[in-house]
Amino acid sequence: MQDLSLHLLDLVQNSITANASLIEISIEEDKKEDWLNIVVEDNGKGMDKETMEKAVDPFYTTRTTRKVGLGLPLFKATAQRCGGDLKIQSTVGQGTRIQIGLKLSHIDRPPFGKIEDTIVSLILCNDEIDFVYSHKTNYGEFILDTREVRKVIGELPINNVEVITWIQSYIREGLNEINGGVL
């Protein structure tokens, strides 16, 4: 994957497949501690212990179209390459929480990429799922909650292209602000 936003897009596909109705994505950049935390938490069907252990094995997948499952192993490899790791917590029937931690200034850390594009792609294709995206830096915090957006747009579908484009610029501006104008 070229950047972290693509890893994230790939990771969240698992939550979608697990029939989640609420997916929370939290990113925390701590420049003082030189650490980056990414958490994806869903209320999907969850995994048992055995599946959870196999999930990071590239030769394990629940899909039938092919024999490999690379999403989680690739992200884990990226985290480990940057002095961090990927951890899975899951309870059957309750949901899954994936936590990725890595060293922010590590030379191998991929750039963030277009996180706004990842978030709008997810909303566009999964209009029945609610997403909460929060991003914290040392300068401030940005939060997008699709439940709040739905309150404003009423009966207009959230995947309407005008709404999607608005969300895209809203995130871009929000991120710009909490990065002190630098992305």
Added chain:
Amino acid sequence: MKTLKELEEIRQRTLEEVNLRKDRKGTRVVVGMGTCGISAGARPVLLAFVEEIKKRNLQHVTVTQTGCAGVCRLEPMVDVYMPDQEKVTYVNMTPEKVKRVVAEHLVNGQVVKEFTIGAVEKKD
């Protein structure tokens, strides 16, 4: 700065258009978003469709996603479902190719044959 008030305006402006076109049969664009698709560039392809649809105000077209179809080497792949037409599968897509697919296929109903899986597979 983007504000919620703007969103409210979008709602009022767009809702009328959506209601006007409710009776029209829709076209569905489905982009493959498995690990293979994403790493091959499915996201810019997906968002290029959104941009073109917005530019041309095509209210009857919806864009959505699917997983991996098993032919990872041909990603990014896009399926187009139009009413009363057989499914068309486009392969090795790019945002540039999307512009042509939208103009020629979604708007004018002419399949862009050279981008379809049939044409590409024959060439290989």
